[in-house]
Amino acid sequence: MKKVAIIGSGIVGICTAVELINRGFSVTVIDPNQPGSQTSYGNAGVLTDSSLMIINNPQLLRSLLSLIFKRKTSFRYSKLFVFSRLSWVINFLMFSKKKHMELAAKALRELQVLSLKTHKKLIKNTKSNNNIEAPGWMKVFKTKLSYEKYAYELDILDKNKARYILLNTAEIKKQFPDLQIEYYKGVLFENSLRVKSPIELSKNYFKYFIKFGGSFYKEICKDIKFVNGHWTVVLNKNKKIFDEVVICAGPWSKDFLTNLGYKIPLAWERGYHHHFSTKNDIDISPAIHDVDGGFVYSCNKNEIRVTSGVELNFREADLNEKQINEVVQKLKTILPLKNKLTKDPWLGSRPTIADSLPMIGKAPKHKNLWFNFGHNHIGLSTSAGSGVVIADMIENKQTSINIDPFLPDRFIL
Numbered sequence: 001m002k003k004v005a006i007i008g009s010g011i012v013g014i015c016t017a018v019e020l021i022n023r024g025f026s027v028t029v030i031d032p033n034q035p036g037s038q039t040s041y042g043n044a045g046v047l048t049d050s051s052l053m054i055i056n057n058p059q060l061l062r063s064l065l066s067l068i069f070k071r072k073t074s075f076r077y078s079k080l081f082v083f084s085r086l087s088w089v090i091n092f093l094m095f096s097k098k099k100h101m102e103l104a105a106k107a108l109r110e111l112q113v114l115s116l117k118t119h120k121k122l123i124k125n126t127k128s129n130n131n132i133e134a135p136g137w138m139k140v141f142k143t144k145l146s147y148e149k150y151a152y153e154l155d156i157l158d159k160n161k162a163r164y165i166l167l168n169t170a171e172i173k174k175q176f177p178d179l180q181i182e183y184y185k186g187v188l189f190e191n192s193l194r195v196k197s198p199i200e201l202s203k204n205y206f207k208y209f210i211k212f213g214g215s216f217y218k219e220i221c222k223d224i225k226f227v228n229g230h231w232t233v234v235l236n237k238n239k240k241i242f243d244e245v246v247i248c249a250g251p252w253s254k255d256f257l258t259n260l261g262y263k264i265p266l267a268w269e270r271g272y273h274h275h276f277s278t279k280n281d282i283d284i285s286p287a288i289h290d291v292d293g294g295f296v297y298s299c300n301k302n303e304i305r306v307t308s309g310v311e312l313n314f315r316e317a318d319l320n321e322k323q324i325n326e327v328v329q330k331l332k333t334i335l336p337l338k339n340k341l342t343k344d345p346w347l348g349s350r351p352t353i354a355d356s357l358p359m360i361g362k363a364p365k366h367k368n369l370w371f372n373f374g375h376n377h378i379g380l381s382t383s384a385g386s387g388v389v390i391a392d393m394i395e396n397k398q399t400s401i402n403i404d405p406f407l408p409d410r411f412i413l
């Protein structure tokens with residue numbers, strides 16, 4: 001039986017581990033932290049097959065000046081970080097082309113359709129149904145102008161046969177009477193799900209992995225070395241030997257691949273969340289993406305989680321509460337928020353490759369080494385599908401979807 005090590009137990013590592021254990025491999029997950037406790041902990045819980053628009057789309061260049069010079073709740077940046085990662089930033093902007101957007105949308109649609117199907121099976125097998133609501137995701141627009149700007153994304157969705165329902169002001173009001181303001185338009189994604197507690201989902205999937213024979217070393221992987229046809233994984237005090245290694249370390253993936261001579265075009269987009277209680281009972285089941293404000297809010301009974309947009313900053317830089325605090329001020333006009341339930345905001349770093357597509361596949365310079373990271377804003381949605389294709393590739397089988405746009409060797413690493 002082939003021995004596989006998975007480095008990183010975020011939702012991507014967990015789903016990869018579950019898929020491999022289901023196919024009969026001997027699988028060990030290595031992580032100094034509890035499974036699902038890092039970036040995968042604090043997301044907005046959207047599980048969709050229709051998140052096709054990448055950030056570096058052709059519209060980005062048009063709004064670049066306003067992003068740089070105007071204060072926005074959706075986007076903040078540290079000048080020092082941008083200068084220190086200038087080549088990544090330029091590379092990222094260079095991908096803002098129509099041709100790349102179309103390629104990315106098609107590839108992401110295939111991956112997300114596979115992923116949603118796989119998540120549904122896992123949800124059933126792990127008895128996680130009570131953690132799921134449907135439909136799970138809606139985008140809302142405050143003004144006619146902001147909705148008109150969305151025409152490009154609707155066109156992308158239509159071309160890729162994504163399913164959604166358009167709601168007008170009255171329909172939004174009728175379906176969600178707890179909202180205190182009027183939205184001009186809503187786009188409800190029919191196939192989407194919402195995970196009420198992403199950490200509980202990770203824990204359930206991980207329990208399933210352990211139940212079916214998986215192992216977990218709660219240790220940091222310090223290095224990996226290819227010696228005599230096998231991979232040596234260097235832990236704190238000892239070393240372990242494996243046939244195959246899959247790197248699923250999210251925003252940390254680049255750190256130890258540099259030792260192996262890879263130049264991975266990976267940075268991160270930080271994001272925050274806060275939790276609030278509400279003044280009265282609230283019932284809104286999809287996560288709502290307020291497009292004008294650039295934030296997402298979701299509701300579990302009378303508890304609201306609100307997640308912020310993007311902050312480009314050093315991964316380990318201090319919390320900067322300004323952005324999420326401004327989001328909270330906006331949310332107070334939308335919902336009757338009462339008390340803050342989290343003292344400090346939670347902070348996570350979305351791992352982002354320069355072309356906004358995850359890196360899934362064989363490491364270009366090494367045998368039996370696999371990459372599965374860079375899932376940026378949609379890692380909960382894409383995780384299960386990425387596990388399936390990694391397992392297909394390790395088994396040397398035809399992959400279930402076209403994997404070319406995700407292969408690491410699309411870059412010269």
Ligand SMILES: Cc1cc2nc3c(=O)[nH]c(=O)nc-3n(C[C@H](O)[C@H](O)[C@H](O)COP(=O)(O)OP(=O)(O)OC[C@H]3O[C@@H](n4cnc5c(N)ncnc54)[C@H](O)[C@@H]3O)c2cc1C
Pocket residue numbers: 007008009010011012013030031032033034035036037038039040041042043044045046047048219220221222248249250251252253256270271272273307308348349350351373374375376377378379380381382
């Ligand atoms: C505010 C916010 C909202 C989001 N909302 C959504 C959403 O609604 N839907 C969606 O699909 N996605 C969403 N995302 C994105 C999603 O959360 C991420 O894409 C996803 O969690 C990435 O998972 P991961 O497993 O790659 O990374 P992580 O969860 O960060 O896991 C990486 C793991 O690697 C481990 N690791 C690091 N270094 C080492 C080492 N040396 N040795 C061993 N282990 C190591 C870490 O401890 C960590 O556990 C959101 C993200 C944010 C920040």
